[in-house]
Amino acid sequence: MHLDSTIFSQDMRASTADTGERPSWLPAANAQLLAFLTTRRRFPLIGPAISASLRPIELMAGAAADGVVGGGDGPLARMARLYARIHRLPFWTVADGFLQSPGTSMAPPVSIVTDDLGIHFSAHQPSRLETLLQGGPCHKDIRRANDLRQRIVRERLCQDNHLPEGAVLLRRNHRRRLLLIDQAVGDRSIESAGADAGAFARMWAAARADKSADIIIKCHPDVVAGRAKGFLQPYIHTGGVQFVDKAVSLHSILDLVDEVWTVSSHLGLEALLREIPVVTFGMPSYAGWGLTDDRAEGAAAIAARARRTRSVNIDEFADAAFLQYSRYVDPVSRHPITAEQAVERLLEWRHHARSLSGRYLCINFSLHKRSVMRRYLSSPRSEVRFATDPTTMQIQNADTIVLWGNADPPEESLLWKGGKRLPIIRVEDGFIRSSGLGSSLVPPSSLCFDRQGIYFNASAPSQLETILNGTNFDEALLGRAKRLRQAIVSMGITKYNLPPQAAPDYRGKAKGRAIVLVAGQVPNDASLRFGMASHASDMELLKAVRRARPKAFIIYKQHPDLLAKAEGRHPPSSPSMNAADLIIGNVDLDDLLQAVDEVHVATSLIGFEALLREKPVWCHGLPFYAGWGLTHDTVISLRRKRLLNLDALVAGALILYPRYWSNIADLPCEAEDVVAELYRARLGAAPNPSRRRWLAQVIHMLEARKS
Incomplete structure (x- = not known):
């Protein structure tokens, strides 16, 4: 069966994103919002994340709009806020959420926050996150928040997600290990947290005054690379102080320390997720809720503490920050997703x-x-x-x-x-x-x-x-492979997905005879030369199939590369009508495979595509899919010692072995993403309303590949 609509619909979006009511503080669905070019470039997925559309504020002066968005709390954001005030429009601040893409990745953030009051990392005014936490546990997903937090910790996700795990050599003693997080001079999160260079000096002095502590300083990556200066850099050569500048995952360091001290770093939150004690000398979003030992000074810190009067546990904070406050969008599909799906994407990257x-x-x-x-x-x-x-x-x-x-x-x-x-x-x-x-x-x-x-x-x-x-193909992997295989067949995906030529009525021409497909290949193709083909050419293979199936209606499909090379030149040689009843070129391969009764190949991938559609396949060579008990083989491999079911073959050949890349998003992706992308590319037509619901079910099956 073919799908005659674009692969993603509003129905599918509802199936993959959180299904609760739309938060009241977000813009209305389908709102028309204005933003500066810098904001649109920094957050290209704001629109999909909150179901709104963005237009350039630079070109829309005075035009009708439903609101304005600004990125962070910098000068341009203040200009956007001023524009909103002058034109009496609602204003939202957008920023990265709490699940971050790898620091060096070119991918847009998978999580985005949209705040109508302030922004979570600024202690200078209330934020929507503060309101959610201060209001109490009105959300129903504390257990889900705990599961999500435990998954993040178990998978060792963190801000420096791209860095490898590695050994960190620290001095052995019985003293408490205090990890001091250095930050780069100029980091805006420091001022936003109501702190300054003095906060780092106080943190250093307090650590040095603790005679029971062994001090470890974690250097900021930009400082290690020479792109910035660190506040704690002057102290790294102090006697007894250990300095960590190795490019390893934060978790490799957190495994070894007893406490984490920070001014405003996101790494403090990552320590809290692991339930490691954290001391703060600024007021980041996670400070002031009873989760941390707060030692920040100054007017902003005092005001923030006065607003943050409720004590919460780490799962309540995770519920508010990860599940209520943040919105998630997949940079590959550009559609809303859940927090759990965002974790999966980050793990893949x-x-x-x-x-x-x-x-x-x-x-x-x-x-x-x-x-x-x-x-x-x-x-x-x-x-x-x-x-x-x-x-x-x-x-x-x-x-x-x-x-x-x-x-x-x-x-x-x-x-x-x-x-x-x-x-x-x-x-x-x-x-x-x-x-x-x-x-x-x-x-x-x-x-x-x-x-x-x-x-x-x-x-x-x-x-x-x-x-x-x-491979031990467990039930989860086999289930994912089955869903992938069903999606490929339902969507008519093949290797090249070429625009098809007009195809004949195969059954009508066969007049009741069994239809046998013989797949042609390019002469001297590497897969023929190294695939132990039992026949020297397509013609020899056709003759062998005719001898084996004298009464069948034999279709010979010429290879598309051979036809492309021959275009405008001499056409490739054709077999006699005694060997083949019908010769075809770039017809729709999916339609063809649905029509035939069996397929004969030397080593052609068409044999694998026929297996996906559960057609009988005869291999007159040893392609990768032969020798596992799924095909009729004329060549035997002594190395292939195992019988596989079809889903195990698909799991190995389509999920575990290749690497995939989205040519649309220009990002690494998975097999399911490529299938969806190729389907969109082939059709590009508006959805047929009569099949919208069924299409959503198919896509939901595809999206749930790892559930």
């Missing part, structure tokens, strides 16, 4: 960032593939270089060699470095690639990175083969 490190040398990559490789291999801890004919020095300066497909590596003698052989990663298109051919330079939405071999080379092990042989 962290896994992607941490999987990439060191210097990658990509050898003999064509120019159009270089930007693709930078996209897939770049991270805060990696460097991507290219060489056509690499020198010995270039190879020795690399940590990993990257090759396309089954390309020959450099000479073996050049690959040894420090007594170890440089690892080689081979790259190939994924199995759900794009809306268009690679030969047309359409960038891939998925690539396979293999450290053992490559999936189409059946003569040697590959990482995919190892995954399929050894």
